[in-house]
Amino acid sequence: MDEQRVRGGPPSWWRHGPPWWNRWGDEDAVARWPWRSTVLITAFVLGGSRFAAEQQVHDRAPLDTFARVLLVVAAGLLLWRHRYPVVVVFGTAAATMLYLGAGYPYGPVFVAVAVACFSAVVAGHRTAAWTALGLLWVGQALVAHWLYQWLPPSGDRAATWGSEGVVAAWAVAIVAVAELARTRREQWARERAERAQAARRRADEERLRIARELHDVLAHSISVINVQAGVGLALLDSDPEQARTALTTIKAASKEALGEVRQVLDTLRAPGDAPRAPAPGLDRLPELVEQAASAGLTVTVEGTAPKLPPGTDLAAFRIVQEALTNVVRHSGSRHARVRVDSGDGTALRLRIDDDGPATGADAGGSGNGLAGMRERAAALGGTIEAGPRPDGGFRVLAVLPLKVKAKEDDR
Structure with a gap:
């Protein structure tokens, strides 16, 4: 069970972001085409629009080839939403506006606009997303209250202002959710950067600590070995016994140095392993x-x-x-x-x-x-x-x- 849930706080994914979200906006993620999600959205839009047409058969124009082309264009543009979010959000809004202006049934065509707007806001193109959504709302309001007289279906009546309120609430909800996602994404990005910086700092400190330990161990032992090597060379012919003592000292110093170096390098083993020998004091x-x-x-x-x-x-x-x-x-x-x-x-x-x-x-x-x-x-x-x-x-x-x-x- 998540520790934060036990303590009553938000789950860890809310604080740090779900794994799949951490890839949003990365160059690798942008380079990949969102085929699966685009195909699923397109299938949902086509199937949902067909069901909506059956429910609105007496109020709106029936779906024809042109309507299905507009639906496929509106949903298919989402394939480029990571690479060209501004173009996609305006293109999707335009295709949706044509669809509504032609008198076709209301339905899940708005899902494509919502996804495009969401992607644009999260990618940082807030003004473009708001503008496209605003133009779509203004366009459909003109169609519903004025242009409907000259547009199909024949005999259509003006929409109620209550329905316009629903559309406006829908647009505001899309913007609110997208802005919340953008804010959380920026917060998660900052936290990931801070964690990465802290990890690099800890790694640098650990490298510095190990380098310092190795320097202290080797500098001392090598100094002793250097002095004794000089003594041994100087006395090798005149006093072999003293030279032997110097060599014995060199052997002991090098053995101790190797032991301390091995102890320092033990810290590079897998985390959680205990040191094999106590630190010197x-x-x-x-x-x-x-x-x-x-x-x-x-x-x-x-x-x-x-x-x-x-x-x-x-x-x-x-x-x-x-x-x-x-x-x-x-x-x-x-x-x-x-x-x-x-x-x-x-x-x-x-x-x-x-x-x-x-x-x-x-x-x-x-x-x-x-x-x-x-x-x-x-x-x-x-x-x-x-x-x-x-x-x-x-x-x-x-x-x-x-x-x-x-x-x-x-x-």
Whole structure:
């Protein structure tokens, strides 16, 4: 059962449009010819007009070949209603006017005009539809109250104004239904565009998240591997045992990197699958310290982190990881300090310092690493400050709120 029906609200098709309606106005739909509906309408108009003629045999002219040609033209024009709605609505109105002016029986010939008017209004040609419908009403009023004296059938009398009121109400009903359909179509089109934009935005955010995770994982591990590879090459002949240790470190770092990359790529599996391993958090700081030590960097950690929401814990870990990676890659200092402070319990403060000096053009890094850290902090409502210290070296200061948004907690 539809969830909206259970809650008492309108069904989902009313809010988003039925599937077949979503194709209305699309280029593919316009390119297709509405054969089936046109054939059905034509058959209905011909059959219904024959039945109407039998009921009005003494009041209107009998159906002849010309009448049937007009009926087929009026209904057959609907085959072009998607491609040329203005031409079709005027053509259908003209054929109907000729049919009525010739004194043929009233009947379902008005169905063709209604469908043509509906198509024109929904396609955005409101003025043309109203004009054609108005001209048809004015024309049939002239025939019914003035021109009937010179038109068949002979001996015809003027129509009552009550019948004109019925015709006018019929025309107003057609316009009202068409306008309602046009309004709903525009609303459904806006909602579809908004849903498509939201889906693209979520996809972009997910791609950015995965790219950020891969960057953080690979940048750190590759930095450790690069340093150890240099040590191994330098000591391969003079100190084979130390070179073996470097190669062992490379093996461990690459294995860990592969595991984390596999964990990140697991998120690309079918929706609903649970991750195979928990996301890393600040409880793995000792591993970062050990990896940094294998790259020749001594890290001192001060303070302990409280229990954090998963998203905040992962962001904090990646920020520290990226900051230490930047020290390894861009700083001449072989010592770094990490301070973790939860303060008054409202925000987590992470401070990563090194004493420099910078060994490259960018102390602390200036590419995707710092941008990724800022994006992680901003996603949680936090901030990142990164730059040279007054007394030398480089500092990264991250402030992450401990009470994150509800949507973050729901992830």
